[in-house]
Amino acid sequence: MAENNKLLEVKDLVIRYETDDGVVEALNGVSIDIYTGKTLGLVGETGAGKTTLAKGILRLIPSPPGKIVGGEVIYDGKDLLKISEEEMRKIRGKHISMIFQDPMTSLNPVMTVRDQIMEVILQHNRISKKEAEKRAEDMLELVGIPAERGHEYPHQFSGGMKQRVIIAIALACQPKLLIADEPTTALDVTIQAQVLDLIQKLKTRDNTSMLLITHDLGVVAQTCDYVGIVYAGEIVEYGTLREVYKDMRHPYTKGLMASIPNLVENVRRLQTIEGLMPDPTNLPKGCKFSDRCKYATDKCREKVPEMVNVGGEHMVRCILAQQEK
Amino acid sequence: MKENKKELLRVEGLKKYFNTPGGLLHAVDNVNFSINEGETLGVVGESGCGKSTMGRAILRLHEPTAGKVFFEGKNILEYDKNKMKHLRRDMQIVFQDPFASLNPRLTVSEAIAAPMLIQKLYTKKDKEALQKRVSELMEMVGLADRLKNSYPHELDGGRRQRIGIARALSLKPKFIVCDEPVSALDVSIQAQILNLMQDLQDDLGLTYMFITHNLSVVKHFSDNIVVMYLGQMVEMAPTETLFKNPVHPYTQALLSAIPIPDPDYPMNRILMKGEITSPIDPEPGCRFYKRCPYAKDCCKNPEIGLREVEPGHFVSCERIGDPELSENR
Numbered sequence: 109m110a111e112n113n114k115l116l117e118v119k120d121l122v123i124r125y126e127t128d129d130g131v132v133e134a135l136n137g138v139s140i141d142i143y144t145g146k147t148l149g150l151v152g153e154t155g156a157g158k159t160t161l162a163k164g165i166l167r168l169i170p171s172p173p174g175k176i177v178g179g180e181v182i183y184d185g186k187d188l189l190k191i192s193e194e195e196m197r198k199i200r201g202k203h204i205s206m207i208f209q210d211p212m213t214s215l216n217p218v219m220t221v222r223d224q225i226m227e228v229i230l231q232h233n234r235i236s237k238k239e240a241e242k243r244a245e246d247m248l249e250l251v252g253i254p255a256e257r258g259h260e261y262p263h264q265f266s267g268g269m270k271q272r273v274i275i276a277i278a279l280a281c282q283p284k285l286l287i288a289d290e291p292t293t294a295l296d297v298t299i300q301a302q303v304l305d306l307i308q309k310l311k312t313r314d315n316t317s318m319l320l321i322t323h324d325l326g327v328v329a330q331t332c333d334y335v336g337i338v339y340a341g342e343i344v345e346y347g348t349l350r351e352v353y354k355d356m357r358h359p360y361t362k363g364l365m366a367s368i369p370n371l372v373e374n375v376r377r378l379q380t381i382e383g384l385m386p387d388p389t390n391l392p393k394g395c396k397f398s399d400r401c402k403y404a405t406d407k408c409r410e411k412v413p414e415m416v417n418v419g420g421e422h423m424v425r426c427i428l429a430q431q432e433k
Numbered sequence: 434m435k436e437n438k439k440e441l442l443r444v445e446g447l448k449k450y451f452n453t454p455g456g457l458l459h460a461v462d463n464v465n466f467s468i469n470e471g472e473t474l475g476v477v478g479e480s481g482c483g484k485s486t487m488g489r490a491i492l493r494l495h496e497p498t499a500g501k502v503f504f505e506g507k508n509i510l511e512y513d514k515n516k517m518k519h520l521r522r523d524m525q526i527v528f529q530d531p532f533a534s535l536n537p538r539l540t541v542s543e544a545i546a547a548p549m550l551i552q553k554l555y556t557k558k559d560k561e562a563l564q565k566r567v568s569e570l571m572e573m574v575g576l577a578d579r580l581k582n583s584y585p586h587e588l589d590g591g592r593r594q595r596i597g598i599a600r601a602l603s604l605k606p607k608f609i610v611c612d613e614p615v616s617a618l619d620v621s622i623q624a625q626i627l628n629l630m631q632d633l634q635d636d637l638g639l640t641y642m643f644i645t646h647n648l649s650v651v652k653h654f655s656d657n658i659v660v661m662y663l664g665q666m667v668e669m670a671p672t673e674t675l676f677k678n679p680v681h682p683y684t685q686a687l688l689s690a691i692p693i694p695d696p697d698y699p700m701n702r703i704l705m706k707g708e709i710t711s712p713i714d715p716e717p718g719c720r721f722y723k724r725c726p727y728a729k730d731c732c733k734n735p736e737i738g739l740r741e742v743e744p745g746h747f748v749s750c751e752r753i754g755d756p757e758l759s760e761n762r
Binding site for chain 1: 479480589591619620621622623624625627628631646648649650652653654676686687689690691692693694695696697698700702704705708709
């Protein structure tokens with residue numbers, strides 16, 4: 109991929125939460141690139157640090173206890189971590205916007221949905237209230253909600269419709285980058301299909317880039333161009349969708365894939381990854397996955413393996429993959 | 434092969450209605466099926482389709498409005514309180530949310546011992562025997578002995594769900610309703626729990642009713658599957674048959690909506706119109722009518738009911754056999 113259509117670049121981002129129980133090492137040097145018009149999927153389990161990364165990009169980490177310890181987030185030639193809060197506010201919603209996980213709790217219950225869409229439009233555009241109203245109604249229609257329902261309140265909507273409202277808010281200013289944090293996890297499969305379809309359509313229309321955070325490998329396969337597998341605050345495997353899905357190298361990625369019940373083939377027993385995710389206040393010294401890895405050797409426990417290119421854009425953080433190479 | 438299997442549970446015309454300020458809510462409406470000993474019946478459907486209510490109505494955790502539930506040939510809806518309490522040894526449930534279904538003030542061993550004390554399998558005096566049984570159960574579900582005195586908040590979701598399973602197993606039941614037992618868990622943990630449940634079924638000859646919205650889980654786990662929509666059964670078939678030859682338009686749409694983790698898998702999602710309609714005072718006729726891509730006037734006929742399209746495969750659709758329906762498979 110050529111350098112010039114890189115929209116956003118995260119370099120070595122480190123985020124910690126300082127709590128009474130110790131320092132939670134939520135994100136340990138994550139680097140990702142997002143290209144114009146492309147979708148990057150981040151997959152990982154609860155507590156892997158996916159949401160922390162998304163919030164880190166938008167500087168929405170609650171502080172205290174959260175702290176961005178190091179790294180850069182380059183957007184449009186600027187490091188978002190260094191600009192003033194005032195400048196950052198101009199970026200949020202206008203250039204980069206976010207869809208949060210839980211549609212039930214991320215809308216304001218005492219504002220009509222039209223007013224909530226108008227809020228972001230008025231924040232970023234110098235236009236009259238009338239015009240903003242019109243645009244908000246257009247947005248509603250665009251996401252498949254009749255404009256006359258705009259003066260209703262969130263509790264009058266179903267889960268799927270609330271998520272549509274949130275998508276309307278996120279896309280109202282036609283951002284360059286959409287960060288979607290588990291946008292369909294709280295929804296039923298048929299509604300999930302509708303919402304994914306809608307996001308895809310709008311994304312193509314405006315050539316928006318997307319960072320999709322999910323734990324569902326199926327959703328990634330259907331929507332993403334690039335994939336990053338996140339484990340204990342690190343990216344352990346990264347590449348194009350095809351590279352990662354067709355030629356997975358990291359034992360964690362393999363374990364994750366094998367543990368999903370397969371609809372296409374029949375397996376009597378599911379493969380499991382033994383054990384649990386390590387405690388982020390007390391991470392293993394070397395490879396974070398070494399405690400659960402079948403192939404781990406003493407060498408794995410000595411130091412954190414580097415990301416190694418194994419061909420194309422495919423990168424893996426595993427000593428074994430290095431040796432294979 | 435299945436003919437000589439013994440039927441354990443049979444449900445006939447089961448209904449559960451709730452009175453709400455807006456009208457009568459038809460949560461479960463005229464459901465019929467049976468489960469053979471040692472087999473698993475998967476029940477799938479989206480939120481609000483009545484699958485959990487049905488599971489609870491069968492155990493009389495919600496008193497059914499009408500219908501019959503036969504367990505080992507006897508209609509348990511006629512049982513009085515005492516008989517029912519005794520029957521609970523045979524019929525247990527594992528709940529969905531391992532974070533909400535455990536008493537936060539009981540330790541792991543207390544939580545597991547509770548059902549046995551309630552059922553008077555042990556008295557407080559047989560402390561040693563009871564503790565031995567608790568340890569046995571903990572081992573069976575893969576909980577380390579050192580966790581005996583831990584409280585639920587100290588444990589992760591997977592371990593909590595193991596406690597829920599140990600509690601259900603403590604009374605040596607024959608039948609367990611599993612209400613979304615893995616939905617709240619991460620995939621790698623989900624696989625551990627599913628394998629555990631499968632091993633227990635093999636070892637103890639358990640019969641499961643497995644309620645879930647996750648079709649890949651249900652396919653992996655079940656012998657037969659019931660698909661529910663708005664309180665009604667729309668399709669019932671052996672697992673293989675249902676996935677190979679889904680007949681009801683809702684089943685077809687549901688199957689097509691599952692994201693397959695393979696970039697080469699052809700994606701042709703059937704997008705349904707709108708969302709689930711209200712179960713309060715539903716109009717007569719097919720309840721899927723408003724969202725169905727193939728709906729016609731004949732679908733408003735009041736009595737549709739299940740019809741057998743091939744041995745063991747039942748469908749409730751007015752337009753069975755219509756060539757339009759089979760195009761999308």
